[in-house]
Amino acid sequence: MHDEKANTEDTILFQPIVQTGKRFYITAMVLLLIIIWAFYAWIYQLRYGLGVTGLNRPVFWGFYIINFVFFIGISHAGTLISAILRLALAEWRRSITRAAEAITVLVLFFGVANVLLDLGRPDRALFVIKHANFRSPLLWDVTSITTYLTASSIYLYLPLIPDIALLRDRVSGWRRGLYRTLALGWRDTEKQKKRLNRAIAVMAVLVIPIAVSVHTVVSWVFAMTIQPMWHSTIFGPYFVIGAIFSGIASIIIAMAILRRVYHLEDYLKPIHFNNLGLLLLVMTLLWFYFTFGEFLTTYYGAEPTHLSVFYSKISGRYSVEFWAMVLFCFVIPLIILSIQRTRTITGTVIASASVVIGMWLERFAIVVPTLSNPRLPYERGLYHPTWVEWSLMAGCFAAFFLVYMIFTKFFPIVSIWEIREGRESALKEAEKRIKTYLPGKVAEIETARGETK
């Protein structure tokens, strides 16, 4: 294993860890400044209360809850996609799973952070455990997100172990100690490999229902209420689809950035973007199907309270956000991703950026119009987010980018051992597997083609 070739091979994947350039520090400093600014906004909010936001009665929820749903949605990128691709034995997954899984774990913290930002009394956040009322969908959220964070952290960590061991044997200084501890005595033996592969397979299966449950429960926070256009049975699957949709889009964007910054052209090839682009296209169509179904049902049923929310989106105060959402979530990605000529790296990245913006607008179009149009005819709500909300949103994005950048400085963002495993055995295995699809027994096909073992 540790021959000359193995040592020089994949050096580019170790590069970000052993060497850090000026550009990294400059970017980190800029992000840090944004985070400090957001921190100031947060202190300001803590001091004066939620009155410094644009929230009011009846629009009790705004940016923070929108961002909560948005970030939890993004987190469906990694674990779910990576688990599905692993279980489906999609060979092209090898160079993208790590980048995706890291998004999941890291972005989840910002989902949770936004709930804390939204609380009037963040000092009492732990009351949800101390005085837990399990009738509340918020408690279901606490439960499923905690489970998800645990499971996806394990799912990120397990495939990291062999890579951490590789790093342990490469670096010196204080980091060597860190990697030695984290590598858990990995020596790359057959027995260890077998155990690890089994553990990864078990986690991949476990993590799928957990991921589905998380976004279902997030949707239920809205769907369990009796508010018009929230109280909808379609919300569970609609949110799961939306989450995977924005998740895939964010993987594509992350991959494109990593490819450029760390020169991973040889690992993240146009074919990866093409394949993920096709998945994104499927999700685009599914998203439209759900959205269309939801709006047509509301329109046809024509209940006045539902219609007032409906029209505030279609032609009323929130029509700009609504139609921008349709443009960004459906029209732009559909056109770019349907045409093979535009399904390039640049094309998929543009489509993905469009989807991420569109999905943020979707969450806005779900949260705000319903609250602005309450059942009883008193004055309609207005919502104008303030600098505090914008700052905290910018801060969350900046902090996520920063922790993701730091992650790439400690761990290989492309799974090295899985790439090597692919090189060594995947081709043979794939050939063998394809043979099992064909009529007749594997051995017979081989003899028929004049092959000998």
Place this chain on the structure above:
Amino acid sequence: MPQWGMIINLDKCTGCQACVVACQIENNNPIPRPEEVAYGRTISWMEIIPVIEGEYPRVKTRFIPRPCMQCDNPPCIKVCPTGATYENKEGIVTQIYARCIGCRYCANNCPYGVKYFNWYKPEWPKEIKESLNPDVPIRPKGVIEKCTFCNHRLQKAKEKAKAEGRELAEGDYVPACVEVCPSKAMYFGDLDDTNSQVSKLAESRRAFRLLEELGTKPRVIYLSEGG
């Protein structure tokens, strides 16, 4: 256990807002700045909702005084993650300020919009601050508050009746809004007591409840106009 309820006779209501003011003073509601009022941050447990029906020339305006409906099946208490809002044995939906985490989920699930949030630390002009009602706690910033049917008055009435060695009688306990109503449009009492005025009025053919199709079972019952 008495089940407190309220009857509001819309025929008698003149929309004068006396109940609104009485409620704010009784319950130490903060006085927000004008720009906060314009932005929908007034805390007023009792409100008069103007309902305009029809189009010109056949326009009809109704004034509906709206306290908390004290639902018997309250949507707000189900969704509270910490059990800070609950229905007590006498049918009053209350809020524990010390347990509320300020997530505002209850406010979003109340179809009547009776849940109010403390966007800031409550403020009063100096003169009013000196005459706040000592029976009602001041709420901190960041928690939800709501109409309690002047629960503190019930506690006082109970103590008084006990000191006098008698049962609680009808009229011993009424909320501030009912007490102050100049046209006597509001009635208050035990809905379970078949002899009480409220339970008799609740049987009226004019009786209706707000958004009763939602199945929230309000304990505030209206008598429609034209009686």
